Structures are given as C-alpha cells and as structure tokens.
C-alpha cells in the first residue's frame with residue numbers, strides 16, 4: 493500500500509467543451525508523482541497541482557531516452573460512475589517493460605492504487621458524452637544528472653490525465669494503411685514489446701512517409717526478413733481470411749496490447765479460431781486477390797477497434813470489404829465499448845470501479 497499525500501490545487505481550471513476535446517489537448521488539475529532512489533526504493537507518493545517539471549539539463553532521460561509509459565482510460569457509465577478497464581494488465585506490462593529497460597518496477601497493486609487515487613481526485617474531469625473518456629498516462633523517467641551511459645540512481649514515476657473526445661465523431665471510417673517495407677520498428681532481442689519512447693521516435697519516419705503517400709498509418713513487417721506482418725502504428729492488427737482470424741504472435745517484437753488480448757478472448761468465446769502464427773504479407777495480398785481477405789482491423793486503447801479499408805503493399809492495393817466495417821470488427825467494437833462504458837454487462841470481469 494502506498495501512502496499518497498494530497499495537495500489540492502487552489503486554482504481549478506475551467507473544463508473544456510466535451511464536443512471538441514480531440515486527443516491529448518487538455519490536462520486535468522492534478523498529477524501524481526512517486527520518486528525512486530537507488531538504495532531506498534519508492535518514496536514520497538503524492539498528488540499535487542498539475543505543473544511543469546524541473547529537470548537538470550544533464551538528466552539522463554534527455555540524453556539516453558531512459559523512460560517508459562503506459563496508456564489507459566477511465567470511462568463514465570450511464571449511472572454516472574467511473575470505471576477502469578483491466579488496469580492490472582497495464583501495470584503488468586509496465587513491470588515487464590521496465591525490466592527490459594533497467595527502470596525501477598512499481599508493484600502491480602501500487603500502480604493500480606496510484607491510478608485509482610488520481611482518477612478519484614479528478615473524477616469531475618471524466619467526460620460523459622458518448623465515446624469520450626479520461627485518458628490516463630503513467631510514465632517513468634531517469635532524472636539523475638549524469639552523462640556517462642549507465643543505469644540511473646534516481647527516477648520519477650508520474651501519472652497525468654487528459655479528457656479525450658470520441659475517436660469516431662463522424663462514425664467509424666475505415667483507415668488506409670501502407671505496408672512499410674523499408675524501415676524497421678522492432679527486431680528480436682530489442683524493445684518492440686515495451687512501451688518505451690524510443691520505439692515511437694524511431695517510427696515517425698514511416699508515419700511521415702505514409703502521410704506523403706496519402707496513407708494514415710504504417711503496417712510494420714518483421715525486422716529480419718520484412719516478410720511477416722507485425723502491427724500498425726500504436727495498434728495491434730487482425731486479419732480475417734476465409735473465416736480464420738490471424739494476429740501476430742507477441743514474441744518480443746510486438747506490443748502485447750490489452751485490447752488485442754481482450755479481442756482474442758472474445759473471439760474465442762464466440763467460437764472463432766484465432767491463429768497467432770506468423771502471417772506473410774504476400775499471403776494477405778494473395779487472399780485479397782482471391783476474394784478471401786474478409787476483414788482487417790487494428791486494436792488499441794485510443795480507438796478501441798479501427799477497421800482498415802485499404803492496404804497497400806508495394807504496387808498492390810488491397811481493398812477490404814468495399815471500404816466498409818466488417819461484421820466481426822463491428823461486433824468486437826460494440827462489445828468492447830459496451831463493457832468499457834458500462835452500457836453492456838461485463839461478463840468478462842474486466843471493469844474496475846473507481847470509488
């Protein structure tokens with residue numbers, strides 16, 4: 493159990509218009525901080541007014557990207573209550589990320605307690621319009637001033653929150669995806685399975701290239717052979733081919749998404765076969781040509797489920813389901829959002845109330 497001190501703000505901000513929240517544009521009144529010092533461990537857990545951080549210019553995170561993060565949401569139910577979705581999964585994932593990154597690991601119970609405590613304080617910031625939520629961003633960084641490359645003796649774990657809008661304000665529009673065959677996101681033995689900032693810095697170049705070609709996101713192939721599909725931007729990716737649903741195995745190069753895991757559980761419950769065998773991109777293109785590529789969708793906390801309407805690999809352009817959302821994609825979207833926002837019964841036991 494953490495002992496969390498609370499210093500309330502004396503200057504509450506006005507709440508933004510719930511119709512125009514967008515993603516990551518507004519921050520709540522408070523933030524949570526826990527310090528970690530080598531030889532002492534975690535100490536001084538506190539919720540304080542939201543404020544800039546003072547860092548020494550030699551702080552190790554600024555030079556060697558010694559940091560990691562998580563992303564999750566708090567949802568407002570029709571009864572006005574606030575709930576989280578599988579927060580223990582995010583806590584576990586950060587534990588695994590930090591083991592790889594030589595960052596201190598916050599125990600799962602403490603992580604969940606910290607998230608709940610901050611969301612409770614910021615309860616009024618959880619928006620209520622359909623599809624809106626409070627995005628929660630836990631993160632940790634090395635703040636020791638030191639220019640030699642080694643592990644840091646001091647770190648700060650923080651949580652900030654941002655009210656975010658409905659991802660699909662004008663209905664679910666399938667995205668166009670470009671298959672990246674030049675750059676690499678992750679390699680075996682690397683950091684692909686972690687949410688460390690460096691992964692995203694290294695992926696921007698593909699996003700820029702895709703945008704120039706008129707595509708919204710890039711689909712990454714494996715880093716060794718550029719042959720097997722892995723994931724899309726900050727989403728895991730699913731393909732329905734001739735009745736079977738495929739998604740890349742989480743073997744170190746793919747981020748183990750909480751939404752991915754939840755989709756697999758639902759699909760299996762509904763009687764679908766989910767294959768986590770590696771799937772070559774050429775097999776997907778072939779299936780498309782034979783009319784067997786039935787549905788493609790991405791999964792992640794931000795959009796929940798994102799249907800893919802077009803996939804471009806080199807000179808092949810695959811149109812999927814006439815650019816419309818498929819039945820399985822729609823069913824997953826309705827079921828998951830229903831559980832998350834409390835409009836459907838949670839028969840999976842995935843939601844956790846904030847009280």
Ligand SMILES: *Cc1c(COP(=O)(O)O)cnc(C)c1O
Nearest residue numbers: 726727728747749750751792793
């Ligand atoms: C966060 C993330 C995902 C999705 O994970 P969720 O837990 O479902 O939000 C997928 N891929 C990458 C690269 C990510 O950063």
